[in-house]
Each structure stands twice: as C-alpha cells, then as structure tokens.
Amino acid sequence: MELHVQPDDRLPFLTGKPVNEMTLVDIAEQLEKVTSWIEAQRVKEREARTAYQQVAQQVESSVSQIRQYAQQLVDAQNRKVSSFSGMLNKDQSQNGLSNQGRRGGGGGGRAGVGPGRPRGSGGKMNIADAILAIWSLDRHQEQLTTEEISDALPETGYKSNAAPTSLKSSINQALAKLCRSGQVIRFRSDGSRIGARDNKSRARKYIAANLAGEE
Numbered sequence: 001m002e003l004h005v006q007p008d009d010r011l012p013f014l015t016g017k018p019v020n021e022m023t024l025v026d027i028a029e030q031l032e033k034v035t036s037w038i039e040a041q042r043v044k045e046r047e048a049r050t051a052y053q054q055v056a057q058q059v060e061s062s063v064s065q066i067r068q069y070a071q072q073l074v075d076a077q078n079r080k081v082s083s084f085s086g087m088l089n090k091d092q093s094q095n096g097l098s099n100q101g102r103r104g105g106g107g108g109g110r111a112g113v114g115p116g117r118p119r120g121s122g123g124k125m126n127i128a129d130a131i132l133a134i135w136s137l138d139r140h141q142e143q144l145t146t147e148e149i150s151d152a153l154p155e156t157g158y159k160s161n162a163a164p165t166s167l168k169s170s171i172n173q174a175l176a177k178l179c180r181s182g183q184v185i186r187f188r189s190d191g192s193r194i195g196a197r198d199n200k201s202r203a204r205k206y207i208a209a210n211l212a213g214e215e
Contacts, residue, residue, distance in 0.1 A: 089154035130158035
C-alpha cells in the first residue's frame with residue numbers, strides 16, 4: 001500500500017536501501033535507529049495534543065461567554081415582556097375602575113372597605129401594599145392562591161421588572177409578614193383557617209383579615 005505523506009514528514013527509511021538489498025551491517029544500523037524514530041513520532045503526538053487542549057480550552061471559554069450573553073438576552077426579554085404586560089393590565093384596570101365610578105357615583109360599595117387602596121401620587125407602591133390592595137377590588141374579594149395574587153398585582157397599579165421566580169419569592173416574603181402582623185389570614189387546601197400560632201401547616205390560599213369573617 002502506498003503511503004500518502006508530505007515530503008517533510010516522510011520516514012527516513014522510506015528513501016533508503018530496500019531491506020532485501022541490505023547487508024547484516026546495514027540492518028543492524030537501521031535497528032539502532034528504530035527507537036529514535038518512534039520517539040520522534042511521539043514528540044509530534046504530544047505537541048499535537050498540547051495544541052488541541054489549548055484550542056479546546058479556548059472553545060469552552062468562548063461557548064461559556066456566548067451562553068452568558070444569551071441568558072442576559074433572555075432575562076432582558078422577560079423583563080420587557082413583563083413590563084409591557086403590566087402596562088396593559090394597568091390600563092384595563094384603570095378603565096374598569098373608571099366605569100365603576102361612573103356607575104356607582106363614588107358614594108359607597110364594597111371597593112371602599114379594602115385594607116390597602118392603590119396609591120395615587122404618594123410614590124411607588126410596595127409589594128405588601130399592592131397585595132392588600134388586591135382585596136379592595138370587587139372581583140378579588142375572596143381567598144386567593146399565590147399564583148392568583150401574582151396575576152392580580154398589575155390590576156392594583158403595581159409594577160415590577162423582576163423575573164417570575166424573583167417576583168414569586170417577594171410575594172411569599174410579603175405574605176409571611178402580612179400574616180404575622182394579622183393583616184392577612186392563611187387557609188389550608190381544604191379551606192380551613194390556619195391559626196396565627198400554627199407554624200407547621202402549609203398555607204394554600206390567603207385573604208385580607210377584614211374579609212376573613214365573610215368567607
């Protein structure tokens with residue numbers, strides 16, 4: 001079989017005297033060179049492995065940076081979509097409240113008894129105030145899960161650019177504080193009320209304290 005190698009890489013014995021034409025002295029000389037020939041090839045192999053490892057490390061570093069950049073893009077996209085969704089929900093909520101005000105004349109109604117009305121020009125609403133404000137809206141005066149609370153927050157005018165997981169964590173922390181202060185009441189999955197001193201039962205739904213007696 002013909003060997004296809006570059007001229008510079010040709011093995012030294014390929015250009016020498018054919019074996020069947022060698023004398024015993026020639027054969028002995030060639031055998032002494034075998035070890036050095038093999039070591040020369042191993043050197044090339046080690047150099048190639050070193051070069052490959054350097055390239056592989058550079059590639060892994062580049063791939064890691066690309067993934068980090070992609071994650072930044074996804075996070076920014078989620079924030080913008082969340083902000084846009086909140087703006088739409090706020091506009092719908094404001095239109096609904098305006099229509100209720102025209103129908104009710106602004107005199108009475110259940111909406112006025114809620115524990116946390118949305119703020120006007122008093123600054124940015126914190127998440128605890130926003131959670132309490134949910135139950136001041138007619139359509140939400142009932143027990144709500146954390147998911148339902150999260151979905152209803154934009155209706156109070158509350159805005160957040162946090163990622164969904166971060167927002168959920170903030171809601172849970174705010175609910176824990178509101179429950180400890182007695183402003184919000186916890187309920188189990190079967191609808192039974194959880195006592196203020198009960199630290200073992202897992203809450204599934206919540207409601208403002210002033211509405212708990214009406215449940």
